[in-house]
Amino acid sequence: MIDTYFTTYPGYYFTGDGALRDEDGYLRITGRVDDVLNVSGHRMGTAEVESALVLHEDIAEAAVVGFPHDIKGQGIYAYVTPMTGVEDSESLREELVALCVREIGPIAKPDRIQWAPGLPKTRSGKIMRRILRKIAENELNSLGDTSTLADPAVVEDLVEGRVSD
Known part of the structure; x- marks a missing residue:
């Protein structure tokens, strides 16, 4: 140890x-x-992209994970929770992408943005990134133990709303 x-x-x-x-x-x-992404040979922390996403006034929370990408090696998959009363839209998605590009650079442009009613968190509030990674990678049969989640129903919502090409 x-x-x-x-x-x-x-x-x-x-x-x-x-x-x-x-x-x-x-x-x-x-x-x-x-929690580091390797996008086209460029290394960046997931927290950098998450921080850029939550700069938008309509976004309450965001979590970012990598997923296998044929060209880039790893793509950026963002789970985004809008503020209460804010509707997800294509224009909001475009604003979020532009915000990441402006704050970090073109390499940080999310490949996929999924609207998330909530994120899978333990009772202590820690985001279970393992589950988010599995959903992003479409490994839905191997999500693992979800017994420590504060609200297991969030996972079902995320699986249903999964974004693919």
């Missing part, structure tokens, strides 16, 4: 969390380093 945290960077404790230091010297936690 100790080897897990001290071997990546000898002499330093490595938690697996990523951070960026801004121009004022403050650290901003960007998420887990294992």
Whole structure:
């Protein structure tokens, strides 16, 4: 167990969390380093794309995962929860794509955006990305244990609303 945290960077404790230091010297936690996408050889954290998506005033929450893409290696699949009373639309989808491009760059353009009434979370509020990955990859028969979810019905809604090519 100790080897897990001290071997990546000898002499330093490595938690697996990523951070960026801004121009004022403050650290901003960007998420887990294992939540990294590799899109056409460009590595980016899922948190970067999620942060761009939730900048839109009509979006309450977002979660991003990678999925196999024939050309890019990994595509960007975004689960987006609109604010209460906001209807999903093609124009909102286009605004979200443009927002990601403006904030991060063209490489961060989501390939698929799925409107999500909610995200699969544990009772403590942690998003179960494993389930989101399986849905994005269309591996619907191997979602795994969902007994720790606060609301298991969310998974059924996400499976029904799955976006494909």
